Amino acid sequence: MSSHDEIVELLRENARYSAEDIARQTDTDPEDVEAIIDQLEADGVLRGYRAVIDHDQLDEERVRAVVELNITLDRETSYDDVAERIARFPEVDSLHLVSGDYDFMMEVEGDSMREVSNFISDKVAPVPEITQTVTHYVMTTYKEQGFILGDGDDDDRLSISP
């Protein structure tokens, strides 16, 4: 595994690892790790660092929806053109062109169902190329970006064993 790949993997495991943490786990120097991270950021490989949050544990309510979008293209318009317009809305958390029954899979977040619904009906549906939207509100999240939510498994191993 190249050091670039290994650093990306470690940051995916825990974006809060310091350069020193990564250096120790990979037998390299912290300065080299810093340089590689700077390079990966400059190259646009590392786009940002976010916390993984279990919203159920917070008081504020957060509404998420997965929205299927169907698109009709014309000679002058491509998927990229449509995607670019939609992706600029801050409400849109992720946007993927997918295979199957619909074209785009969009994830939207908002403070309330009304806010999300209004966003879709006022901002997304009127886009001329979008012919249909199907909105699925998320009811319960069980696993988020690799983390199983809910009570963690306790370490029930014997404290000392041969």
Next chain:
Amino acid sequence: MKPADRVEQVPPSGIRRFFELAEEMDDIISLGVGEPDFSAPWAAREAAIASLEQGKTSYTANRGKRELREAIAATVDNRYDLQYDPDAEILVTAGASEGLDLAFRALINPGETVAVAQPCYVSYTPGVIFADGDVCSVPTRREDEFTLTYDLLAEHGADEAELLVYCYPNNPTGATMTRTELQEVAEFAREHDLTVLSDEIYAGLSYEHDHTSIATLPGMRERTIVFNGFSKTYAMTGLRLGYALGPPEAITAMNRIHQYTMLSAPTTAQYAAIEALASCEDVVDEMRTKYNRRRKLVLSRFEEMGIDCFRAKGAFYAFPACPWDDSEAFAEALLTETGVAVVPGTAFGDGGEGHLRVSYATGIEELKEALDRIERFIE
């Protein structure tokens, strides 16, 4: 009721007292655990659950399910170049520990001698004594990076022994042996007609070179029994499943005892193991990668603390020199004053004094915290 002499002869495990001390304390960080911090791969657990749902709760063949023995044969051939006949040369046991016990009982006549490379897993010496054998201790040394050498075997009189038992990658030292290094041991075994019990339970966790089994060296297959299993590599310690590979006459003798005492290894675990071999290689690779990163972290921290620690290359242990002469006193003080548990080297027999077993089968954040505390403590 008075226990038999051979039981009285064996003291309680050296880590027992330490365990009791640790159990009394809250919020300790334990680097004293001899098993993975991961759970068994979900696919393996799922297969075990499915087998229970289907009512697969009866005994299996004494030697283990044929499907499992075939899968073991294919895996050890592919991974370690070991060829064993699933019908005659493989025995599935309740952990590698049962396999070793069977071998001691099947192969040792009263008064015969077994050379035990030390420091080692806590059960070898008691196992030999329970089988009415005598132990010839062969302590390995820091200057040899805790490998076994021809000279060490000769120096400690292993030529008088009938059997030799050792474990590489090693618990507690984390030492491994390369093919070249094992050639010396093989030469000694051939010259002195020793049977070798090679505990290779950590074979899947060798970080700097491929694992070599001594049974693959010339003239060794017929005098070696290899022990391996699912506990460490597949994080299945509690499912109790191992296997022994050896010449038909040895496996038959061991199975004679096994069929009367154990009947068959746990059925549910056998289903988990079949799935583990079939589909869990990626999960194992991921665990191995994580152990290796922690290993590097631990070794680099000890180096900076100025603690002498040889470059352990396998299992999930580092074996640093103890900053104090008395490793038990150090481990006890470290535990009571900082809440960090490590195991004094003395718990693992001769050659262990002056060292500490530090297990890195613990998450990175806890490992970092524990190492910080050790650093502050020795300052």
